[in-house]
Amino acid sequence: GRVCFFPRVVIVIPLSYAAVSPYRIHVYISFPFTRASIPSILHISCLTKKDREDLNYMLGIGVDWVALSFVQRPEDIVEIKRLIMEYNPTNAFTPHVMAKIEKPSCFVGDSLEKIVQLSDGIMVARGDLGVECAPEDVPILQKTIIDKCRKQGKPVVVATQMLESMIDNPTPTRAEASDAATAIYDGADAIMFSAESAAGMYPEEAVLMQQRIINRVEGDPHYSLYLTSNRPKITDGTSASAIILAARQIATNVNAKCIASFTVGGNTARLASMKRPEQPILAISPLIKTCRHLAMSWGVYPEYCAEGVLDTDNFRSMLAVACEIGLKKGLVSNDTDLLVVTALEEPDHEAKRLLGDDGLHEDVVVPVRGPPPRPRGDSIAGIGNRHHLRPGRRQVFLHRDSDNDSRITSLAFYSFVRGRHVTGPANDGRGGALGRGRRERYL
Template sequence: MTVRPTTKILATMGPASDSPHRIQALISAGATAFRMNFSHGSHEEHAVRFEAVRKVAAEMGRHVPIVSDLQGPKLRVGRLAGGEIALGYGEEVEARLGAEAPEGIIPIPHKELFDALQDGDALMLDDGTLRLSVVKAEAERLTLKVEVPGRLTDKKGINVPGRRLPIAALTEKDEADLAFALEQNTDYVALSFVQTAEDVERAKALIDGRAKVIAKIEKPQAVEEIEAIADAADALMVARGDLGVELPLEQVPLAQRRIVRAARARGKPVIVATQMLQSMVDAPTPTRAEASDTAAAVFLGADAVMLSAESAVGRHPEAAVAIMTRIIRAAASGEDYQAEMERIAEEQRADSPGAAVAVSAAFAAKAIECRAIVASTNTGGTAYTIARLRPAIPIIALTPDPKTARQTALAWGTLPVLTHEQENFEQLSGAAVASAREALSLSDDDRIVLLAGIPTGRTGGTNTLKVIRVGDGS
């Protein structure tokens, strides 16, 4: 079995990538996980994709997690009279509450937007292509001044930088999509347009442990409350599309760094997303800037980087994954990469007994040149705790739970291995050696570190580490 790169690749499913042979090609090229984008496609289409990913992964002997990305409360303009309106610089234009409006007026079918906006607020339309300012805000009417002109067409997105909107992160559509995704046994649920930790808690209450929750950070308000959101979520995503609209562009790299650090400090996976290799939607190779952007995410220690349109509808999905894999490997092979990973890891506190044992395991593995750290885990917590430390050797997540195996595949440097429930620590030690031998082709003189809880089979309570010579078998 080939060990995957330390930083994983999350590829978005779509018409260009959802056939079984394409899924197999993407996994072979380096894709670790797949994203189902519920902003597009029907439940029937997604059901076919779920089945295809599961079948291909089983045939390839891989544990492949699926991320169900909910659309969230995306604000959009209504239907314009004539289908479009030209907005000239400095002009004043009226917006009214409703799905439709007379010619020359922008319809906005979101009462909460009218309730929240105040004079002087900015309104960004069509992913920031158009910018207007609020001259006068009324209950069901806005007078807007055009600051960045252009042509507006039906159903374009609306962003309101700097203003918290009184809307829940889960819409009725999201709840229906969530129920479907859980029926499909999804591994992660990505929650869009999170503003507060309470948004995450509400979603987790509905999910009730059936999947892990990724909080997508795409609003400035979420960045301001990143510590609380990171505490509540199981993972974070730097969703730079809408974040780049609502924040000044020069602030996005700083926000990305802050989000990644917040996740790493808590031992939770973090994904950097949006426009990583955007030019490969059409071109066979990325720009040099895109390659550098992907490498920068690797240098920050991101658990995963994501492909969106590049793999969903792009002309070269396998090439995009293969090139991203090459960039990740090259970045991780740099002479100062591991030193930087360990430097940042040293800033993390051992804030629990399990974390203290994990620190000891990482230290022991480095001191006596072990070949792997084997984390025995039921829920994935032990593997995430080790991954938080970014060790220089592979992390093997040894688990009896197929869902945990898939979920831990998204964590930095982690290779999941499915095993039987072990009755005692001696059997667990034997399983650890067997899994390491199979995954890494070890010799008898090689050593591994086993991290586990005693008694075995209990969730939580990591309290034991053992250094094992592979030839001794246990």
């Protein structure tokens, strides 16, 4: 029946059995508002006992993403992340959490911003969001969610009723095509099918139509102008962000066709995706889970490369791998089309991820070890040593803080003319280089 809640009184309005479909079981009850214009927040866990059992099972089989429905507040994300660490404490590379925004309570105060900050990805679940909110509010809320995600560099998926009519028809309505295009113009990283591919009569046609819409929009000059004018400003003050900004500008100036990134956790590629460069982003990682996670990010083409194949002590070998993969994927036609951004750190499988007491900060605790080994073989030698460089070659070295391997701390330009070298601070070999010579450009 229909349940109405009043202070201290519960009134149940019964419905005849004939009015209730026998297939509609386990239907949830919606509480849109406690009173006019005030979203309701039910102070209960968003995870049932069955949800916890399912989560434990999913961690056992190694899922890449866990989507949490009906998120109301940031504490819901903290709860599921704590459960993931509790159920699987030895796994340093835990599944990512995607928050499904379906409740108006997410928009109270700064809740949405904190939810985006805590989550690894966001889904705009427009179906249930449209039940909880007025239909005319959904387009505005969609743009608000996408904007918050863009500013924090988190992938965002727009879902529900994208091409709904293609469940029964081989072609969509023009309004549906326009709706899908609008999500792309807004800056979504992905648009998702539900019933169109899960239960529809034309799943293949629906996917092909959606791909045609995406290709058409991304080829529109207005789309490029929109991305250029709406690129989020990176104000975190980190050197890694500065490197990404410089890489995007360099790629444009040298007319590079692709930006390649060597990454372990995927942060470098995500930062590059956040700035929406004109070039595709090739993300090369020795971790298959990182590649799967990066598949959600805009413009990123992840590629798994085993640690035995990717020699991180030999930067020239890494460049050769990047060129080979770029050519194989058809992203470049020759080596001069590629610009490489690397902030590659040694993966630490003994590291443990911990949430702070406030639930808003995540730390990586790494066992104390000795200093990293010096570069070997053909790797780039340290500044202060003689470099066997061709006349006129210029390089940019990315230095990294010896006390913090995970951050790039300075960008220094050095010129080498006719074999002469420049003395300066020692380079421990963990940086990359940008150079012109042998028809290569890399960063």
